[in-house]
Amino acid sequence: MKLGFLGGAGTVTGSKYLVEHAGRRLLVDCGLFQGLKPLRRQNWSSLPVDAASIDTVVLTHAHIDHSGFLPRLYDLGFRGRVIATEATVALCRLLLLDSAYLQEEEARYANLHGFSKHAPALPLYTQDSARKVQSLMAGQAMDSAFAPLPGLTARFSYAGHILGAASLHLSGEGRSILFSGDLGRSDDLVMKPPAPPPAADVVLIESTYGNRSHPPGDPVQQLGEVISRTAARGGIVVVPAFAVGRAQALLYMVQQLKRGGRIPDLPVYLNSPMAANVTSIFQRHADEHRLSPEDTRGLCDGVRIVTTEQESRTLNTLHMPSIIISASGMATGGRVVHHLKAYAPDARNTVLFTGHQAVGTRGAAMVGGATQVRIHGQWIPVRAEVANLEGLSAHADREGLLAWLAALPRAPRHVYVTHGEPEAADALRLSIQADLRFPCEAAQYLQSVEI
Structure with missing residues (x-):
């Protein structure tokens, strides 16, 4: 062999x-x-x-x-x-x-x-x-x-x-x-x-x-702190997230934070139709994860699932504190890069990464402190807060x-x-x-x- x-x-x-x-x-x-x-x-x-x-x-x-x-x-x-x-x-x-x-x-x-x-x-x-x-x-x-x-x-x-x-x-x-x-x-x-x-x-x-080693601390609490301070300055939280696994974990955490009154009741947009479809696969394979049937069914409660390109473009014109979860997790492509073009230049906003960013990706550049990233042939300034919750890996x-x-x-x-x-x-x-x-x-x- x-x-x-x-x-x-x-x-x-x-x-x-x-x-x-x-x-x-x-x-x-x-x-x-x-x-x-x-x-x-x-x-x-x-x-x-x-x-x-x-x-x-x-x-x-x-x-x-x-x-x-x-x-x-x-x-x-x-x-x-x-x-x-x-x-x-x-x-x-x-x-x-x-x-x-x-x-x-x-x-x-x-x-x-x-x-x-x-x-x-x-x-x-x-x-x-x-x-x-x-x-x-x-x-x-x-x-x-x-x-x-x-x-x-x-x-x-x-x-x-x-x-x-x-x-x-x-x-x-x-x-x-x-x-x-x-x-x-x-x-x-x-x-x-x-x-x-x-x-x-x-x-x-x-x-x-x-x-x-994974950093100490409660990632749910850390996520709540990022969301709360961004909302306090009138900003939008853009979360590049893998559609399989990470998006579902984030939705679950946001639901927990909202139910506990630990974050403002902000609009949540899931701009990944695939991530929404994955929820049904979670339901069929309940033996592989910790979520209860009730928690699995409730992942998208109160969440606006964005399906069309027009709806996705509309998200780039939001004027009130909101949370946008969109693929891809390292910002290498997909709808999230359009959101980065719209929101990374504004210091009120936050771009929140949630795990490992491979060398050479936009995610790695932004987590590493890049003041600008190249998207669709243009250099986009990064003035937004950039956070990375590695505890969510x-x-x-x-x-x-x-x-x-x-x-x-x-x-x-x-x-x-x-x-x-x-x-x-x-x-x-x-x-x-x-x-x-x-x-x-x-x-x-x-x-x-x-x-």
């Missing part, structure tokens, strides 16, 4: 891990590269292997940095199976179409306003490709054995993080690999904690927060990652640290070696190892 790192190595995006066994090829995760321009350019390149030679793709979860390359893979010739948990399949049906739509819209907008260097600007893939690759997807239950390739046995285990997120255990010919996927938190407000990991010879572990921190590894029934022969910026990955590597004494290294892009 051979393992190759085609993404998610040296970066926190683009997760793709190639397993070769008995002349067959399995791709674990199929994510988009995001952030820095050199990374984004890789999405346009051919894979280091022929896409048509890949027999099966197995997804650990639905986030675009783990699933968003699938339509592009289809365009490159892939026609195999795509296997994921039932909730991941349901979420991908929303996320992949949305990703394609956003790329089509950005290309259209660039061509309309002439700010692209390409003539014409083209989307990476289309909604048609997203629909076609979805026809290859099949759901698989948690904790149930399946065969992704002849001679290999696989099993998903619960990883927390978002609905459907799973760790993946692969075994064959007396050898085994465990892919952590993105691990959630034991104290997550919405999601249940990850399951203890099974034993494996080789373990791949994510390192998004591998060099830090859906990723396990350094202590959570080490605790998950420490729960392994036996020591692995080797650990590869993946899915993290170089500093985070190397910091986690050092912690694993010092605290757990496991042989460990940070995976490198295009590295290939025999298992």
